[in-house]
Structures are given as structure tokens and as C-alpha cells.
Amino acid sequence: MRRIVLLLVIALLHTVVMAQYANIRIVKEPSCLKILQVDFRESSTLVYIKAVSPSNDYRANIGEKTFIRVKGSNKQYPLINSINMPIGSEAEEHRMIFDNEGQEHYFALEFEKVPETSSFDIIENESSEYAFNFYGVQIDTLVKKDYVDLDKMVEDYPIQKEIGAYLKNNVIIQYAKAKGIILTMYIQAVKQYGKYFTVNMDLQNFSGKSILFALNKISAEGYVVKDGQISKTIPLEILSSYEYDKKVANKQAWSNFWVALGEGMAASNAGYSSSTTTYNGNSHTSAYASAYGYAGNTYGYANAYGSAYTTTYGKAHTESYNGAAAYAAQQNARANVERHAAGQYEIRQQLNEGYVKNNTIQNQVEYSGFFNIKYKKIDHIKIDFVIDGITFPFFL
Structure with missing residues (x-):
């Protein structure tokens, strides 16, 4: 008798902590989603959902901050895991892509253990009209259902993209x-x-x-x-690799030309040297003269003074040519041009090797x-x- 009572208690406890329900009514839900079943497991609550793509190239995920809110309580039961539906967050965005309008997909959301209750909300983001928000989820706890095989669900409806x-x-x-x-x-x-x-x-x-x-x-x-x-x-x-390589080669050719031109002009002037000297000078001269004597019966005299200032300016320019210096400059210019061209070629090779090809x-x-x-x-x-x-x- 004691054994029978123990078995009944175990069965009752199993029923309480491992209950699953499929008879569900919802006051308001997203048009493309439908809750199929809710499983109240020993340590968590699983909500099974069917999604139907409303358009081609439809993209969906579930926010990491999604939670369950029980009616009459301020406590929130956060999302623990999402099975067969990507979770999106502020740090990383993940979405699955539906290929066709009307394409079906099945997934499950796992929340912290929620008390078995007749009404709750599932909230992803109340400020967004596009969020996966379910209001007034009501469960008929008198009608129970078998557990959903999660492995088979994922196998039958894998995330294609x-x-x-x-x-x-x-x-x-x-x-x-x-x-x-x-x-x-x-x-x-x-x-x-x-x-x-x-x-x-x-x-x-x-x-x-x-x-x-x-x-x-x-x-x-x-x-x-x-x-x-x-x-x-x-x-x-x-651009294909060939098209881009042509542009690189053309621009490098012009780059090499201008470098060669600059180096050549610098080298051509390298053997010449010049100097310029400027000078200026001032000079001053003065003179005094006097004369006296008779002119007829009249005696007279005369004095004369004179002064002159001169300033001179001048510039002298000399040039010389050093053949050894000119040769050294030409050799250096040639080395610079070759070094630049070699560097450009190396860049071109690296770009061509890194450019994707068929x-x-x-x-x-x-x-x-x-x-x-x-x-x-x-x-x-x-x-x-x-x-x-x-x-x-x-x-x-």
C-alpha cells in the first residue's frame, strides 16, 4: 500500500513539473507567428512557435532581452535560449533569411521557469510594432500534449540561411x-x-x-x-582583376614618368655651381681757386669753390662646372628612379595577388x-x- 502511494506521489509530481499544453488562445500576436505549444519543464518553460514568411527575403530573429510577464505580477522571466531561431543583440546582429513568401519555420524559446498560469505576455520590444510581442497568452491546463522532439524539429526545419x-x-x-x-x-x-x-x-x-x-x-x-x-x-x-591591374599599371607609369623627370632635372643641374658678388663705392673731390690783377686802372680779385660726390654699384656672377659631381648626381638619380619603379612593381604584384579571381x-x-x-x-x-x-x- 505504501509503495502504491509513493508511485502516485511521484506521478503527481511528474505531472506538475513536466506539464505541456497545446490548447492556447492569444489576445494579440504577430501576424506571421503562432504559438503551438507551451511546455512547463522542471527548470524552464519552452514556448514552441510556428513562423510563416510574409514576403520573399524576409529576415527574422529574437531579441536577447525578450521576457515573459505574468499577468498580475511585475516579475519578468528572461529568455534563456532560442532553439532554431537566431538571437540578436546590441553587440551582434543575427538573422535568418526566408527564401520565399509563405515559407514555414518552427522554433522554440526557452525562458526561466514560469509558474503554470492561465495568462501571460511574451515581450520582445513593446516600443516596436515589428517586434515579436504576444499579449494575453491563455493556456487551457486541462488539455495536455506530448513533448515536442526538438532534435527532429531542427532536422525537419533547419535554418537555411x-x-x-x-x-x-x-x-x-x-x-x-x-x-x-x-x-x-x-x-x-x-x-x-x-x-x-x-x-x-x-x-x-x-x-x-x-x-x-x-x-x-x-x-x-x-x-x-x-x-x-x-x-x-x-x-x-x-572591376575584374585584369581591369584593376590595367588602372594600376597606367597610374604607376605616370608616377614613374614624373619621378624620372624630377630626378633628371635635378641631376642635370647638379654639376654646375655659381656665385654672385655685389659691391658699391663712394668718392668725394673738392677744389679752390683764386685770381687777382689789374684791368685798366682797376684792381680786382675773384674766388671759386667746387665739390663733387660719386657713387658706384656693381655685380659679378661666375659659374663653374664639376663633371664628377654631375656624374654622381646622374647615377644617384638613376638609382632613385629604379628604386621607385621597383617599389611600384612590388605594390602592383601584391595588389594583383590579393585581388580575387575566379x-x-x-x-x-x-x-x-x-x-x-x-x-x-x-x-x-x-x-x-x-x-x-x-x-x-x-x-x-
């Missing part, structure tokens, strides 16, 4: 993942043999097969924003590099990579 972003040294790093392919990139406006949007990228292939990376399968467009709305869309030109990327191989997009004055830029038939979108 995910994007994310984070900051590193004040630069926005973005990534996209799909079917074992991970593409990471960041964009910077730079002046290097022209003005460009330089895209630095890293491609990792864990798809289990070889994939093709082709530059001609990348597209880019810019957006001009006015009054908070996109007012203009501008197609952007992506490549077959083997499984478990990583490929990195950069490419340039012709600069336009825009507010936002969108770049789409198509790899193995999958579009990897980036927006900045």
Missing part, C-alpha cells in the same frame, strides 16, 4: 551562412590608384563538395536616400582577397554574391 554583423575596430564586419558555406566581408571607401569601394572578403567551404567562386556572379547597387526614403537606385560597376574552392578550403567597386556618391550599398546557386546578400 543566416546573416549577421558585428563591429571590429570601428568597422562593420558582416557574414552570411548557408548550406555549409560561410562568407564574411567588410567594405571601405579607399583611394588607391583611383577611388573605390573596396570589398574585403573571406570564403569558407564546408559544404562537402567543391564550389565555384566567380566575380561575374557578384552584383552591386547603390541607394540614395531623401527624406528617409530611397529616392534613387544606382547600378555599380565591379576559382574552384575545394571542400574545407578557405579563400580570401578583395575586389573593387567604382565609387559613386551614395548613402547605402547592396552586394549580392551568388555561390553554388545560393544568394548571399549584404547591405550597408
Whole structure:
């Protein structure tokens, strides 16, 4: 008898701490989401949700500060984990991408243990009309349901495509993942043999097969924003490695020309030396004379005084030529020109080696590099990579 009572107590406790319900009514919920089941487990509460994409390229996540608020209580039960739906935060943005309108996806949110109650709210962000907020979740605790197999749910409805972003040294790093392919990139406006949007990228292939990376399968467009709305869309030109190398070679050729011209002019004057001497002088002379005598019966005399000042100016310029100095200057100029040209060639080689090109990327191989997009004055830029038939979108 005592054994039977003990078994009944254990069964009762199991029912209390391991209860799951599927008969649920909700006063207000997002149009694209539906709560399917709530499991009150021993240490946490799981809420199973079905999502239906309202559009193509729909993007979704769940905020890390999402919580449950029980009616009649100020206590909040925070989100512990999200199964099969990315969690977004202020520091890192993670979102899954739906490919098609009407696409279904199943995920579960795990919260701190919530008391079994007939009504609560799930709040992601009450200040946003686009947030995943559920109000007045009412559970019929008389109708119970079997547990959901989380492993099977994830297997049947995996996240097909995910994007994310984070900051590193004040630069926005973005990534996209799909079917074992991970593409990471960041964009910077730079002046290097022209003005460009330089895209630095890293491609990792864990798809289990070889994939093709082709530059001609990348597209880019810019957006001009006015009054908070996109007012203009501008197609952007992506340069191939050959096109960019031609621009580098042309600008380096002009750079080499001007350096050679400057060095040559300096060397041609190096053997000559000159000096200039200026001088000035002053002189002063004076004279006195007197005369006297008779003129007829009259005696007379006369005095005369005189003075003169002179100033002279002069400049002397001399030039000389030193053949040894001229030869040494020419040799030095030639060395400077060759050194500059060699440095330019090394830069060109490094740029060409780092510039991405069409490549077959083997499984478990990583490929990195950069490419340039012709600069336009825009507010936002969108770049789409198509790899193995999958579009990897980036927006900045």
C-alpha cells in the first residue's frame, strides 16, 4: 500500500513539473507567428512557435532581452535560449533569411521557469510594432500534449540561411551562412590608384563538395536616400582583376614618368655651381681757386669753390662646372628612379595577388582577397554574391 502511494506521489509530481499544453488562445500576436505549444519543464518553460514568411527575403530573429510577464505580477522571466531561431543583440546582429513568401519555420524559446498560469505576455520590444510581442497568452491546463522532439524539429526545419554583423575596430564586419558555406566581408571607401569601394572578403567551404567562386556572379547597387526614403537606385560597376591591374599599371607609369623627370632635372643641374658678388663705392673731390690783377686802372680779385660726390654699384656672377659631381648626381638619380619603379612593381604584384579571381574552392578550403567597386556618391550599398546557386546578400 505504501509503495502504491509513493508511485502516485511521484506521478503527481511528474505531472506538475513536466506539464505541456497545446490548447492556447492569444489576445494579440504577430501576424506571421503562432504559438503551438507551451511546455512547463522542471527548470524552464519552452514556448514552441510556428513562423510563416510574409514576403520573399524576409529576415527574422529574437531579441536577447525578450521576457515573459505574468499577468498580475511585475516579475519578468528572461529568455534563456532560442532553439532554431537566431538571437540578436546590441553587440551582434543575427538573422535568418526566408527564401520565399509563405515559407514555414518552427522554433522554440526557452525562458526561466514560469509558474503554470492561465495568462501571460511574451515581450520582445513593446516600443516596436515589428517586434515579436504576444499579449494575453491563455493556456487551457486541462488539455495536455506530448513533448515536442526538438532534435527532429531542427532536422525537419533547419535554418537555411543566416546573416549577421558585428563591429571590429570601428568597422562593420558582416557574414552570411548557408548550406555549409560561410562568407564574411567588410567594405571601405579607399583611394588607391583611383577611388573605390573596396570589398574585403573571406570564403569558407564546408559544404562537402567543391564550389565555384566567380566575380561575374557578384552584383552591386547603390541607394540614395531623401527624406528617409530611397529616392534613387544606382547600378555599380565591379572591376575584374585584369581591369584593376590595367588602372594600376597606367597610374604607376605616370608616377614613374614624373619621378624620372624630377630626378633628371635635378641631376642635370647638379654639376654646375655659381656665385654672385655685389659691391658699391663712394668718392668725394673738392677744389679752390683764386685770381687777382689789374684791368685798366682797376684792381680786382675773384674766388671759386667746387665739390663733387660719386657713387658706384656693381655685380659679378661666375659659374663653374664639376663633371664628377654631375656624374654622381646622374647615377644617384638613376638609382632613385629604379628604386621607385621597383617599389611600384612590388605594390602592383601584391595588389594583383590579393585581388580575387575566379576559382574552384575545394571542400574545407578557405579563400580570401578583395575586389573593387567604382565609387559613386551614395548613402547605402547592396552586394549580392551568388555561390553554388545560393544568394548571399549584404547591405550597408
